Amino acid sequence: MIWKVIEIHLRRLRHNRVEWLLTFVVPIAFFSIFALIFTRGVGSTPRVKVALVNGAAESADNPDAANRCQKVLDNLGQNEGLKVIRGSSDADTVDRKTAETMVRRGTATIAVVIDQQGEQISAELLNDASDQVASQVVSALVTREIMIGTAPMSGIPGQAPAADDELSAEQAQFAEFVQNVASKPDASSDAGTSSTTGEAFSPQSFAPPKIEVVNIIGQGKTNPVISVYAAGIAVMFLLFGATTGGGVLLEERENQTLERLLATQMTMDHLLLGKWFYLTLLGCVQVTVMFLWAQLVFGLNLFEHFDGFAMMTLATASAAASFGLFLATLCRTRGQLGGLSVVAVLTMSALGGSMVPRYVMSEPLQRAGLWTFNAWALDGYDKVFWRELPPSELGPQLGVLMATAFVLLLAARLLAIRWEVT
Known part of the structure; x- marks a missing residue:
């Protein structure tokens, strides 16, 4: 009977692509990423x-x-x-x-x-x-x-x-x-x-x-690196929260709630925009709570830079919400979304600087990190809290994040067409 249990699980593993991905591919992928970062395996040593x-x-x-x-x-x-x-x-x-x-x-x-x-x-x-x-x-x-x-x-x-x-x-x-x-x-x-x-x-x-x-x-700062840690962790878990929230679409699809919603006067545009605004608002609250905790416990100067913080948080949460909806409309089941989101979020966090500072990476890896909005978000928070630059200096970061939010939301709308015709 013990062998029968093992055999059942082996058959389940053989037919479950997500479990294969999380068991064998993801560990190798992340080992490779961190090996490249710390052994300078891609390109030359960072200058x-x-x-x-x-x-x-x-x-x-x-x-x-x-x-x-x-x-x-x-x-x-x-x-x-x-x-x-x-x-x-x-x-x-x-x-x-x-x-x-x-x-x-x-x-x-x-x-x-x-x-x-x-x-x-x-x-x-x-x-x-x-x-x-x-x-x-x-x-x-x-x-x-x-x-x-x-x-x-x-x-x-x-x-x-x-x-x-x-x-x-x-x-x-x-x-x-x-x-x-x-x-x-x-x-x-x-x-x-x-x-x-x-x-x-x-x-x-x-x-x-x-x-x-x-x-x-950094001279005279009471806790000079806490803003870097707060931003890195906040952005990574913001992505996880957005993908979890986007997965509600798949649950509604599976239990036929989506069909009943679309049978009313609600359109797919209304549904996606409503979820996008909710995820954006939730993300703003999530990041604000993180930085408030950093203010109260670790001495981060949040209120002195609140204008730049608010702009960066709104742009980052908007991009994360669009990312979560894009992944949800790209996948067909909640299991697919779980596996894909873990790979995507951890990869972007590793390359974008949420896990390892980008200055220790080789130049090719630093350029690759610019394809993740983690890097742009962290650069923006770095300007606000570490370099103490005015909000007018946040133009490149805000532009990239808002453009990412728009493009991914548009892609999610195009992918959602298949739910309207079935």
């Missing part, structure tokens, strides 16, 4: 977006210092780990005010300001604290380029400046020392021997340059 500023050039008092700083900036611009964000002109460098604005708007992650104090070149990193990795990466690269770029002018013992296309033995030895300093700042104490030449090298006169990290976004 840090930087704005470059020549601080010595802005003062214009010391042309030699400006040239030395520009040399360091040129070397940074050629580094494969960095993506230089230009201003309105084609030049790689911008002024400090423009660079700070780029960081505040999210155009650049870090602004690198290279300046000279006395005879030493220093750097100031204007940082967006939401990316907790970028400042460490850029700091190491800036340290390396400053020390290597100024090596011929720093007086390596017994070494005259070499030609631009030639590295002397001492410079190669110094480059290895700098690489150790950049990767481990306290390595200068035991870097006295270089494997490049096998000779002793004294680095005492080459202290690491001064690198100051200034968090221009």
Whole structure:
């Protein structure tokens, strides 16, 4: 009898495509997505977006210092780990005010300001604290380029400046020392021997340059990342709620309630719009409750940014409601909707940043995430709560979300035609 029970369930599994999907396909799909995110398996390693500023050039008092700083900036611009964000002109460098604005708007992650104090070149990193990795990466690269770029002018013992296309033995030895300093700042104490030449090298006169990290976004916030978590979780469960609400259409279809409704003066347009308005209102309440809880318990500043929050929540809930109705009209049974919604919502949440911050993804995955409205919703909430930008800056996010809501609602109406003719 035990084997008979097992046999019944095996037959059920064989004929149930949704169960096959959830048992075998979904785990493999999500393993693949997270493997691609954390192993950089798609495309190149994500590059840090930087704005470059020549601080010595802005003062214009010391042309030699400006040239030395520009040399360091040129070397940074050629580094494969960095993506230089230009201003309105084609030049790689911008002024400090423009660079700070780029960081505040999210155009650049870090602004690198290279300046000279006395005879030493220093750097100031204007940082967006939401990316907790970028400042460490850029700091190491800036340290390396400053020390290597100024090596011929720093007086390596017994070494005259070499030609631009030639590295002397001492410079190669110094480059290895700098690489150790950049990767481990306290390595200068035991870097006295270089494997490049096998000779002793004294680095005492080459202290690491001064690198100051200034968090221009996130500084002074009581709970700086709570808005990111609240938005990510709220959008993901908003999608689940919308698909569950849209599934009521299939229940009405199965128990013939839909036919009785359409036999009255109610049309399919009335029915779909009524459900869309209800799901949108319910979604707005759901997200508001989430953020109110974040305000009361975790110190999120909701009421100070309520205008931007209200606009983003209305647009996001509208798009989620249309998404739920689209999936409901696309499927034929409640079981199909359950399986498809789980795959669709979790996939969009993974790629769109609800589960993993998008800045740790490779550039191809970040571009793929733009096909999900999770990414646009999170970018909008990020502008409101993290960057504290005015609502006028939400145009791209609001435009994409409202366009998504309209297109998906129209698609749901076209798919629902089959219920009117049967």
